[in-house]
Amino acid sequence: MSQDKSYFFCGIGGSGMLPLASIVRARGHAVAGSDRSLDQGRTPAKFDFLKEMGIPLFPQDGSGITSAAQILVTSAAVEDTVPDVQAALRIGASRSSRAGLLAELVNAAPLSIAVGGTSGKSTVTGMIGWILHRAGRRPTVMNGAVMKNFMTPDAPFASALVGGEDIFVSEVDESDGSIALYEPTVAVLNNISLDHKSMDELHMLFANFVGRAQVAVINLDNAESATLARETHPGRIISYGFAHDASLVGSALTERPDGVDFHVTDRSNGDSVDVHLAVPGRHNASNALAAIGAALACGLSLGEAAAALAAFTGLRRRFERVGTAGGVTVIDDFGHNPDKIAATLATLHAFPGRLRVYFQPHGYGPLRQMKAELIACFVDNLRDGDALILSDPVFYGGTVNREVGSDAIVAGVAAGGRQAEHIPARPDCGDRLVALARPGDRIVVMGARDDTLSTFAADILRRLG
Known part of the structure; x- marks a missing residue:
């Protein structure tokens, strides 16, 4: 550049x-x-x-x-x-x-770490950036979410960390095919599941992404990414997961309302360490294993990575607790595809309390692409007593096919035996959420591509008080 x-x-x-x-x-x-x-x-x-x-x-x-x-x-x-x-x-x-300019920066760095996958990219990118920062490596980090560890009064929107030019860490996007532009030193592949493209297209994109890297850090707990791991030369892979055949193995996982603990063993040398995260959910334990794998690929030790992760405070809008009022806790979350939504609901259901879920789809195109999978996700992951409310998808203009809308998702979820409502306007959804809430409930606001969702979540909390 x-x-x-x-x-x-x-x-x-x-x-x-x-x-x-x-x-x-x-x-x-x-x-x-x-x-x-x-x-x-x-x-x-x-x-x-x-x-x-x-x-x-x-x-x-x-x-x-x-x-x-x-x-x-x-x-x-x-x-x-x-x-x-x-x-x-x-x-x-x-x-x-945007992707072309970012690829120019990533590919020019002597050491580049590109994080790909359908879910977890932003969190893993933030974790890797924080580990390298704590190790004094001065990384430059490009993220799609605000990293709380790097927020200051002067930098409230810290989705970038400007460090040196020798190490560049970035999440990379498959939704528009631009992942094909990157040639990283280390490629991290979290998972592969249906989102914006067909599974055949995703498999090809991610296979080529992994193939261009010098080292690939791949999740064996996800069936699709595990298939790519088997197709990649073993000398280029750091595999991870709670599966026993991974080279970086997690075990003894214990969930807490405010975090998760687990043990990790590096089977290549027998090193092991306990990891204590201040962000909750089994999915974040998997994200941490990915970040540890990338850290090892950069020459850091298992102990250095684990110690840094203990101080990782998460990202804005990633299972972010807005607050509690009137005995009701409000959570702001980026969940917008079946994998992300399922991970958030599973984390919430690890502990008692009904869920009042608000979901704003991030476009008509994704609803058309993922209709069946979204319906199945909500039917499988909601429980008796939970309630789901969908507004119309976010729309900022332009040409769009509105063949499948939120009403179709609600009809499918309701047919599956779950409580679901379609309320077109978001303010009316807020009224309904407040009316439904009782002490002990959790309200979770879900959606992507709309920064005002955080304001919406904060307003619900204010009204509950």
Whole structure:
């Protein structure tokens, strides 16, 4: 990445754009941007943070694109009809995808760790970044979620950690196929399950991702990723899991309401250590094993990794406890595909209390792709006495097929014998959640691609008090 370039990020407030813009700005490049949410007055604190970093912000009307020397950076969600894109075409400014720019940074680093998989990418990326940071390795970390360990009053949106240029840690996305751009030193594969693409497409993408890395850290507890492990040369793999044939084996797992404890053994040398996490759930024990595997691939010891993980405080919107009022606990969570939702519900059901689950689908496309799997997920993971409420999917404009909506998911869940309601407008869902809640209940707010869900969860807590 040569110096003295000028980048304009269209959609700069997005979860994958803000941290990338922060890193590019810190490396000495000129950065500006626009965002539809800024124009709509949504999440103003995030944009104030960007301005305080010295990043000029413009309306998303093309007015920020003023020179052919600028490079317009867009995510896959930005359509060609957006005024910024039209302005770049008129003026002759070049264009880069968000993933293409990130891949350029990842592939240029002497040591790069790319974290892939359907679920858990952000948490594992945060864990690896924290382990390397605690070890004094000065990593640069690109995450799709705010990492609580790196939050400060001056950096409330710490989804990026700007360190040196020798180590780059990043989650990488398979949903748009851009995972094919990365050639990491270490590839971490958490799991493979249905999300945005068919299983055949996912298998091919992840097989190639693992094949391009020097070392692959692969989960044997997931059947699909275990299949890829068997197809990969054993000399290139650090396998992990609670399966006994993994090279990094977890055992003696004990769940706590505020964390999870387990033992890990490195079968390559016999080293072992107890791990104590301050984030709950069996899925986070698996995430920790992935992070430990990546740390070992970077030359750290098992003890160093475990000690750092004990101080890992998690990510925003990943099973984040908002608070308790009137005997009801409110949790804000990113769950939006069957695997993520199932993991959150299993963590909650490890302890007593009814669930009042609010789910805002993150688009009509995912509902169409995952209709049957979402219905099965809720039927299998909700219990008698639980209640599920779905609003209409999040929608910010553009062309979309609305053939499958939230009402179809609710009908399927109800047919499976679970209590489920479709209430189109989110404010009305909030009213219903508050009306249903009783002392001892847990309300969990689930969904992706909408930062205002955290505000919604906080407002429910306020009303319960």
